[in-house]
Amino acid sequence: MTDPLIELRDALRRFAAERDWDQFHSPRNLATALAVEAAELLEPFQWLDGEKGATLSPETRAAVEQEMADVLLYLVRLADKLDVDLAAAARAKIVKNGEKYPVGKSRGSSRKYTEI
Amino acid sequence: MTDPLIELRDALRRFAAERDWDQFHSPRNLATALAVEAAELLEPFQWLDGEKGATLSPETRAAVEQEMADVLLYLVRLADKLDVDLAAAARAKIVKNGEKYPVGKSRGSSRKYTEI
Amino acid sequence: MTDPLIELRDALRRFAAERDWDQFHSPRNLATALAVEAAELLEPFQWLDGEKGATLSPETRAAVEQEMADVLLYLVRLADKLDVDLAAAARAKIVKNGEKYPVGKSRGSSRKYTEI
Amino acid sequence: MTDPLIELRDALRRFAAERDWDQFHSPRNLATALAVEAAELLEPFQWLDGEKGATLSPETRAAVEQEMADVLLYLVRLADKLDVDLAAAARAKIVKNGEKYPVGKSRGSSRKYTEI
Numbered sequence: 001m002t003d004p005l006i007e008l009r010d011a012l013r014r015f016a017a018e019r020d021w022d023q024f025h026s027p028r029n030l031a032t033a034l035a036v037e038a039a040e041l042l043e044p045f046q047w048l049d050g051e052k053g054a055t056l057s058p059e060t061r062a063a064v065e066q067e068m069a070d071v072l073l074y075l076v077r078l079a080d081k082l083d084v085d086l087a088a089a090a091r092a093k094i095v096k097n098g099e100k101y102p103v104g105k106s107r108g109s110s111r112k113y114t115e116i
Numbered sequence: 117m118t119d120p121l122i123e124l125r126d127a128l129r130r131f132a133a134e135r136d137w138d139q140f141h142s143p144r145n146l147a148t149a150l151a152v153e154a155a156e157l158l159e160p161f162q163w164l165d166g167e168k169g170a171t172l173s174p175e176t177r178a179a180v181e182q183e184m185a186d187v188l189l190y191l192v193r194l195a196d197k198l199d200v201d202l203a204a205a206a207r208a209k210i211v212k213n214g215e216k217y218p219v220g221k222s223r224g225s226s227r228k229y230t231e232i
Numbered sequence: 233m234t235d236p237l238i239e240l241r242d243a244l245r246r247f248a249a250e251r252d253w254d255q256f257h258s259p260r261n262l263a264t265a266l267a268v269e270a271a272e273l274l275e276p277f278q279w280l281d282g283e284k285g286a287t288l289s290p291e292t293r294a295a296v297e298q299e300m301a302d303v304l305l306y307l308v309r310l311a312d313k314l315d316v317d318l319a320a321a322a323r324a325k326i327v328k329n330g331e332k333y334p335v336g337k338s339r340g341s342s343r344k345y346t347e348i
Numbered sequence: 349m350t351d352p353l354i355e356l357r358d359a360l361r362r363f364a365a366e367r368d369w370d371q372f373h374s375p376r377n378l379a380t381a382l383a384v385e386a387a388e389l390l391e392p393f394q395w396l397d398g399e400k401g402a403t404l405s406p407e408t409r410a411a412v413e414q415e416m417a418d419v420l421l422y423l424v425r426l427a428d429k430l431d432v433d434l435a436a437a438a439r440a441k442i443v444k445n446g447e448k449y450p451v452g453k454s455r456g457s458s459r460k461y462t463e464i
Contacts, residue, residue, distance in 0.1 A: 003119065003120060004119060004120075004121055004202075004203035004206075005120055005121070007203075007207075008203070008206050008207070008210075011207075011210050012210070015210060015213070015214070018219050018223075019217060019219055019222050019223050019224070020223050020224040021222075021224075021226075023224075024226045024395055026397070027161065027172075028161040028164055028165075029394060029395055029397070031157055031158045031161050032158060032161070032264065032390065032393075032394045033394050033395075034154050034157065034158070034187070035151075035154040035155050035157070035158045035267060035271075035387060035390070036387050036388075036390055036391045036394055037154075038150050038151040038153075038154035038155075038187070038387075039151050039154075039267075039383060039384050039386075039387030039388070040384075040387070041147055041150065041151070042147045042148060042150075042151045042380065042383070042384055043384045045143065045144040045147050045148070045380075046377060046380045046381050046384055047342040047372055047377055047381075048144055049144075049281065049374070049377070056143075056198075061198070064198065064200075065198075065200050065205050066205070066209060066212075068191060068194065068195060068198075068200060068202065068205060069202070069205040069206045069208065069209035070209060071150070071154070071187070071191055072188075072191060072202055072205075072206045073206055073209060073210070075184060075187055075188060075191070076206075078184065079184060082172075082177070082180065082181075082184075084180075084181050084184060086120075086184065086185070086188055087120035087123075087124070089181050089182070089184060089185040089188075090120075090124050090185045090188045090189055090192075091123075091124070091127075092185065093182060093185035093186060093189060094124075094127050094128070094131060094189065096182075097131070098131065101135065103134050103135055106135050106137075107134075107135050107136050108135070108136040108137075108139075110137075110140045110279040140279055142281070145278060145279055145281075148274065148277075148278045148380065149278050149279075151271060151274070151383060151387075152271050152272075152274055152275045152278055154271075155267060155268050155270075155271030155272070155383075156268075156271070158264065158267070158268055159268045161264075162261060162264045162265050162268055163256055163261055163265075163458040165258070165261070165397065226395040235351065235352060236351060236352075236353055236434075236435035236438075237352055237353070239435075239439075240435070240438050240439070240442075243439075243442050244442070247442060247445070247446070250451050250455075251449060251451055251454050251455050251456070252455050252456040253454075253456075253458075255456075256458045259393065259404075260393040260396055260397075263389055263390045263393050264390060264393070266386050266389065266390070266419070267383075267386040267387050267389070267390045269386075270382050270383040270385075270386035270387075270419070271383050271386075273379055273382065273383070274379045274380060274382070274383045277375065277376040277379050277380070280376055281376075288375075288430075293430070296430065296432075297430075297432050297437050298437070298441060298444075300423060300426065300427060300430075300432055300434065300437060301434070301437040301438045301440065301441035302441060303382070303386070303419070303423055304420075304423060304434055304437075304438045305438055305441060305442065307416060307419055307420060307423070308438075310416065311416060314404075314409070314412065314413075314416075316412075316413050316416055318352075318416065318417070318420055319352035319355075319356070321413050321414070321416060321417040321420075322352075322356050322417045322420045322421055322424075323355075323356070323359075324417065325414060325417035325418060325421060326356075326359050326360070326363060326421065328414075329363070330363070333367065335366050335367055338367050338369075339366075339367050339368050340367070340368040340369075340371075342369075342372045
């Protein structure tokens, strides 16, 4: 089995090389594109309160799936440019979050760690 | 080897279950949190024109790495809640992007596909 | 009475001139800063479903007020740099929105104009 | 002369009342819509490094103007719902920024106030 994050990284390297796009892929440009895609992903949810967000129309769902893919692709590309091991960083963040939000203090609460 | 996206998905399921946080993890809430994290990831780059974005201070770099981890974690969690196969969606998006940006027409250009 | 948008524009011009900051205030940098502030404004609402969003703690309310001010300041500054008359653009947009969302078709519905 | 922020507030009140849209205009929904519009405003700048951001095509400029209008309209509407005096908040923020960035320490530097 191939690690999908490595596989995507390599596919994006080829994609950019074939198009001579490395010149545009500065960390800042990629971080900007990622934020724009994340907002596009949020857009279909903006008027959906509470439960309604769980039931998207098939068209919206397909659009959401593509925006999620865009977010992942820019994230993988940015990680490549900054030489960040995404999976390791995410694992470390879960550990850190576990310390910020100990089970006993955060159970059933959505309060920020600075307020618990 | 374990697929890191599956491993992170499972770790986040446990994290939420231990804290009784599934009640807060509606797709809308997760999409909102993801967009907020993506903007935090963009923040250190906001005044860095051109080349400067490539050379972050060690502190900023560490912060950027954590924001990237946050984006990935919310994305993996959202994908779990919406039953989206992130790796498959990203692979499909690369294929689609290849059709929107054929090598011949997009080489060396940052123009949007609607303008090439 | 002074138009507050003009008054803020002039105050921001002085603020930037005193600090020699015009060099940093490219339209792109300002649009980036504005998006970052808009996400910071969204942050306190991210886990607040439905009604809860209406009752912020005094501290959160004060923070929200400051983020709203930041958004307005970057918007006024960007408008100045791009020579856009914000009030006129907003009035024109209300007229346009009225055409996209005729009262008869959009009453009581949050659907997008492309779907009504 | 009428204060444009008051005039826009009143026009948006009428717009929402005619369409029975107050039910959708929770602070959270408005803050989300504002962040989405701010990202749409950022979108045309995402690949424009440095100077290029200053010279937009007429079509892009018109789109940017409309996104700026959208940001202002959501901001004015959110301020109305939260009972915030936008102009006063912005004036107060300029004073505060002046204290965070004293002329002597911040002249010609884009560093954050926590780093000067």
